[in-house]
Amino acid sequence: MKKTFVLTTLLLILASVQAFGWMSFRLEDPIEGLLSNSVTQIIYDGEYIWLATGDGLAGSNDGGVSWITFNKDNAFAGSGISALALAGNRLMVATADIEINGMGSGFYYTDDNGQTFNAVDNPMFSNLGKLSYDLSVLDSVAYSTNFNGGLLRSLDGGLSWHNIFIDAVLDSVFEDDSTFIETGYERGRYFSSVIDPYHDDTTIVWAGSAEGVQRLYYIGKHKKLASTRVNDIGNDGHDWWYGTDRGVSFFNDTIQIFYTYDTDNGFPSNYVSAIAVKGDLVIAGLYDTLTSSSLGFAVSNNAGASWTLEEPAGAVGANHKIEDIKFHGDIAYAACDQGGLLRSTDQGQSWSVYYPNNIVSPPIVDLPIYHIHAIDIAEREDFSRMAVGTDSGVVAFYYSEAGDLDSTAHLRMFDNATYGQKVVSLSTFKTTFGEEYWACVRPYKTTVGAQPAVLRSIDHGLTWDHHLTGPPALVSNQIEIGEMYGDTVIWVASDQGIRISTNLGIRWDVATAIDILTGQGINADAKQLCVYMSETESHFGSAENGVAQHYLGIIVDAARFNYRIQRPNLDPDEFDFVGRSYTATGVVPGDSALAGNFVVAMALQRTGDSSLIWAAVRPALESGGRNGISFTSDRGLSWKFTLNDTQVWNFEFNGDTAFAAASQGLYMTTDFGENWEQISINDPVTGRSISDSVEVYAITLIGNEYWVGTDDGIAKSTNLVDWTIIRTFVEIPVDAGEDERSFVTPNPFSPYLASQEMKFHYLLKQPGDVTITIYDFANNVVRKVLDGEPRQANLQYDDLDTWDGKNSQGDEVAAGVYFYLLESTGGDKLWGKFMVIP
Incomplete structure (x- = not known):
């Protein structure tokens, strides 16, 4: 507060x-x-x-x-x-x-x-x-x-x-501890803050500045993308799954929320080499980078709520890395390098080897055709086809409409001095011109001059032509062809960035991703590991060469060439992103905007499961605005304004009741700012009171007792009606002389800078009726403050009698020297002098 x-x-x-x-x-x-x-x-x-x-x-x-x-x-x-x-x-x-x-x-x-x-x-x-x-x-x-x-x-x-610092510009102007945040950078000058931890593993720090409110979001690691390195992507038509080197992340496209699973919350291992999803069934391939060994499958049939580890022989050990997983109907297939092509008919609980040449027993000789790297499933009107990428080209499996295997075909790609035949990615698509086969290939053998390439076939793999061959040749990692927004689009994720073609490879463009909201972009040549394409979105998973350069996460193509970049912050001590609420210079704040840019107080009110953030606002610089309170219930997307023309310093809450300590007094609302009641502070025991015009700076609920701090003492109450007022004052010695038995505070006194009153302190020798009169420097009567009120002898009167700085006509007096005369029917006659200042 x-x-x-x-x-x-x-x-x-x-x-x-x-x-x-x-x-x-x-x-x-x-x-x-x-x-x-x-x-x-x-x-x-x-x-x-x-x-x-x-x-x-x-x-x-x-x-x-x-x-x-x-x-x-x-x-x-x-x-x-x-x-x-x-x-x-x-x-x-x-x-x-x-x-x-x-x-x-x-x-x-x-x-x-x-x-x-x-x-x-x-x-x-x-x-x-x-x-x-x-x-x-x-x-x-x-x-x-x-x-x-x-x-x-x-x-x-x-x-x-x-x-x-909320941005790099502020960081650059603040060079060291001796630096000031300069004029012109008011967003970096802070005056108030409050912490809101009530957002499911996310903490929001609200900071009030001289240029509005900044919201710093600290997101727990299980509520954001697991890593900046994304090895593979899966999608079920609605939700997205990302396999990373720090676990697996689920992303709900509608509510824009991540859920991450790693070894800290039940996931079997952290490095995920491949992932596929079908409804609530999620299958992920696990890998150990230290031993270069596959670890089997992590399987969940409840969308990540729980996981089991399955360890079939073909998916465990060296050279058995799970490189791709696809579903063909209810059957799951996995490309496991030298472990072969594995198949599961029971939702990933058990696996068997599925051989390209349709044999049922293990081959006698280990051949390149049994080394599987990629899978593509093509559903057609009266048949379906599964194509797998091997170390010896492509093997196609043709199935009848009933799902029975009709035939297989080995589509060879011969190794030569230019192009390889190791197929690391496959994608096929039926266009109006016919069937399209696209493949990312690498040299299988260490042949002098061999290069990676992107290959295309329009005759079902009988012949291939070559794309993106350079120089230098593009090192492609994954390819996707499909229809987006009425166009046939081909995406390639490569070591040199993203490539796109909308005319079947006649022209290739470098896709430069710039976030549509933040304006932040990525290097056009940033290494991309994978791509997944739906009818409306294309997601790319990326990684840089070296841990220090792992700065790029997911690029989401939410509309044609419009990107959102999800770049997770992996340092738990750093904020993940910043939201701001402020009014630009020269703009009048709108009805749903923050009403003033200078935010001098912030507080959190919990009502049920909701968080309300209250901000005491002031006009700042040329941005205009109003004095009062702005509050929000939707994380700063919209604000409501209340208590207009009031300078608020502090807040306190008791359930749905809110209190505001202000220069104009203490206020209370029970209907979230629709109506306010000013609370008077009176002590029924001593007769003391704190004027409604006294500035109130603080209010705190301690147990069932409200404590209030003002410019004129402390007050406490359990019912907001009967108060105990605590003040300190200078006691007048009982043996003080006549010129020492009275004084006023504050002295000098200003009725202009603060709405406070000047208090008369005095000690009488004899009881009597007291009159206090104020005179100006010319000895003219300004006002009679007290007229014949009974007072006791030898009692310290410290705050019972006050003056508001106005004359008998109700006008504030001019600055200058003034005198007061305190006369008592008991014989006391005490003079004093004070200053009134602007």
């Missing part, structure tokens, strides 16, 4: 005091007990109530009866407390210099309720414009909004901190 602190420095950075009058308030002089009546934050650690005040940190373990205090005299380098947070039993304290506005004076923490404080040496907390305005904590991870110092993150409970 948000706290205020002296922000005069920001006036120099951002705008004039008229535009940003909310950025500063007056702090009273420190005295014994509580050192200030200005309380900007309240937190509770289960034993102590801690207050951030204008002159030190105060703590109480007896409900506010007594306090322990810490400031620059006994604990810190500065007495201003700009932010507080709890990380378990650790109390974090960000401090500031109360004499130099906007100057940070260090970051501290205590693990023993203040018996010892430890300083964290970090210049981001101890420079001009670099102080923490807000701290948010989740477990041991903490965020600090340091305005000119940017957004900071700690992974060790506040012991060390590092900057987080």
Whole structure:
């Protein structure tokens, strides 16, 4: 939640005091007990109530009866407390210099309720414009909004901190700890934050800046694409599956959500060499890169909810790598290199070898035709065909309409000095011109001059012509031909990138993928390992040569030549992507937009299973906007505005009830901002009250008791009607002389900068009726503040009688020197002088 602190420095950075009058308030002089009546934050650690005040940190373990205090005299380098947070039993304290506005004076923490404080040496907390305005904590991870110092993150409970930049431009302008986030980069100047962990393995960090709200998404590894290396892709007509070197990922195309399975959540092994899916049946080939050995099949018949490991002989061991898996009806086939062509008729539970020449027993001689690398299934009107790529060309299996094997054909590709015959990928398609066979081939033998190639046949494999032969020759890994958007399209995934042809290979184009939303692209020559083509989408799985270059994940062709790039972040300590809510300069915020760009407070309200994010907003720079509250229930896609023309500093919630601490008082809503009620703070026991015009900076619910921090003391209540008000004041000695038995606070007093009242403090020698009159410098009566009210002798009157800075006509008085006269029928006559400032 948000706290205020002296922000005069920001006036120099951002705008004039008229535009940003909310950025500063007056702090009273420190005295014994509580050192200030200005309380900007309240937190509770289960034993102590801690207050951030204008002159030190105060703590109480007896409900506010007594306090322990810490400031620059006994604990810190500065007495201003700009932010507080709890990380378990650790109390974090960000401090500031109360004499130099906007100057940070260090970051501290205590693990023993203040018996010892430890300083964290970090210049981001101890420079001009670099102080923490807000701290948010989740477990041991903490965020600090340091305005000119940017957004900071700690992974060790506040012991060390590092900057987080939402883009490379901010990272480049912030070169080192001595750098300021410059004017013009307001999106990097932060003032508030809140952490939302309620999104199923995803944490969203909301950061309020001088240019709107930034949302940093930290996605758990099982809710995003498993890796940047994608070896194979499967699709059932709706959902997509990706086999990677870190497990297998499922992607729902409608709701745009990943689910990943690896050895941490039940998947048998992490490296997946091939994958196929048919409804809820998923079969993945497993591989061990360290031993170059196949590990068998991971099989799920419930869409990944559970997995079994199947280890047939042909799919386990060296040279048995599972390179392709396809379904022919309810039968699964797997290309297992020298392990042969395997077939399963029971949903992957058992497998048998299926020989290309239709023999049922193992061949006597190991021939290249038995080394299987690729499978293609073609369904036709009165027959079906399965073609497999081998080390000796293509073998075609022809089946009757009833599913019986009619015949086989060996479509040889002879090795020569130019082209090879090892077929690593196959794709066939029936066009209006006839049957198309396309194959990616590699040299089978180490022949001088042999090259990879893409081959095409239009006579059922009797003859082949050659494509993408270079120089240099394209090293193709997978090919797909099919119909998309009324065109026959051929995609090739290669070591040199993506190639596309829409005219059956007459022309080939390099497909450059640029994300349609982010504008981020990939290198045109980035290595592509696989491609899968549906009627509306083509997905490419890629990898770079070397682990350091594994930056490219999945390219999704959502429309013709429109791409989304899913590039997973594999570092769990880095955010995955950023969302922003802001209004461009010169644009009036729309009804569903964030109402103001300067976001001074943020908070999370849980209602049922939903998260509402509340933001206290202000106008910023030339972007316009309004003072008030914007809140969202859809992760910032749309916002609602409420409490117009109110300068809010803090929020608190109790179920569906929301509270707003504001410069204009304390407000409550029970209908999500449709209606607001201002809460009056009156102490029925002492007769004290906190004026509705006093600035309220903080509200915290501790158990069933509300604690409120204001510019005029603390208040607590269990029913929001009867309050106990706690204030500190300077006691007047009973033997004080006449000129020492009264004073006013604050002095100087300004009715302009803050909606507060000047209080009269006095001690009478005798009881009597008291009248207080204010005079200007020319001795003219300005106003009679009190007229004949009874008061007791030897009683400290510290806040009962006040003045709002207005004359008897109700107008605010001009700046200058003023006097007051306190007269009592008991004989006391006390004069005093004070200043009114703009």
